[in-house]
Amino acid sequence: MAYNTKNFQKQGGAEWVVGGVLQVTGKQVPASGTQAAHITNETHCAGSAPASAEYNDLVDKFNALVAAVQGVGITAAS
Numbered sequence: 001m002a003y004n005t006k007n008f009q010k011q012g013g014a015e016w017v018v019g020g021v022l023q024v025t026g027k028q029v030p031a032s033g034t035q036a037a038h039i040t041n042e043t044h045c046a047g048s049a050p051a052s053a054e055y056n057d058l059v060d061k062f063n064a065l066v067a068a069v070q071g072v073g074i075t076a077a078s
Contacts, residue, residue, distance in 0.1 A: 038076040
């Protein structure tokens with residue numbers, strides 16, 4: 001019986017193939033040994049004219065993305 005894996009290191013070791021789920025347990029993925037800088041959350045428009053619902057939805061999605069990358073340690077939390 002053969003065993004086929006979705007996740008493997010290619011010959012030579014310079015490349016990994018992840019066909020399944022990549023779970024990072026150390027909660028930090030550094031680039032060249034350094035964690036990326038903090039990304040500030042975007043705020044909703046506070047101007048005289050209310051922002052569109054589409055804009056506010058985009059701000060909410062961006063802030064959720066920032067929280068996600070901070071949560072796994074890709075960027076600093078503050």
